[in-house]
Amino acid sequence: MKCPKCKSIDLHPTKMEQGLSGMGCNECKGVFVSLLYYRDWAERFLATEAESEQAEEINSEEVENTHNAMSCPKCSRIMTKYRVSSEHDNRLDLCANCDEAWLDKGEWSLLKSLNLGSKMPLVFTEQWQKQVRQQVSEESRRQRFIDLAGNDAIEEADKVRQWLKEEPQRVHILQYLAYD
Numbered sequence: 001m002k003c004p005k006c007k008s009i010d011l012h013p014t015k016m017e018q019g020l021s022g023m024g025c026n027e028c029k030g031v032f033v034s035l036l037y038y039r040d041w042a043e044r045f046l047a048t049e050a051e052s053e054q055a056e057e058i059n060s061e062e063v064e065n066t067h068n069a070m071s072c073p074k075c076s077r078i079m080t081k082y083r084v085s086s087e088h089d090n091r092l093d094l095c096a097n098c099d100e101a102w103l104d105k106g107e108w109s110l111l112k113s114l115n116l117g118s119k120m121p122l123v124f125t126e127q128w129q130k131q132v133r134q135q136v137s138e139e140s141r142r143q144r145f146i147d148l149a150g151n152d153a154i155e156e157a158d159k160v161r162q163w164l165k166e167e168p169q170r171v172h173i174l175q176y177l178a179y180d
């Protein structure tokens, strides 16, 4: 199997964690991991360390993110990208056909830093992706508002928003304000 990123480099078995191996690239440090093995590992991991899973600190400069579409090293189909979180631009690549995922250099550490080390398949769910999209669009909405109205205004607006959320007459107040 060749690295989907470096193309000509062979993948070699590599240890990600105690009891979890993937096929790694010595050149770009990415790793291809079978979700079948992963789920088995995560189940055992959760059984023994559920309470003690600690978020790891990571150095974001050491995390890479491939923007190009990549082909699955096994079956050559184009893998699908799944964004990890709204705060990080990183995307995991999944081949649904082989049930294997490609993680760029540092993305495994990134998952662990987000407490997703034992819950990676969550990222591949429609629910997770929807939540990430909502957070991203909320964040860009806020940014647009800040660009237009400034930081003080958003602080005030957030207070009003919070107050409105709990206000039973919300609908009437909004209607009244809209005609002001």
Ligand SMILES: [Zn+2]
Pocket: 003, 004, 005, 006, 007, 009, 025, 026, 027, 028, 029, 030
């Ligand atoms: Zn590579």
Ligand SMILES: [Zn+2]
Pocket: 072, 073, 074, 075, 076, 077, 095, 096, 097, 098, 099
């Ligand atoms: Zn595949």
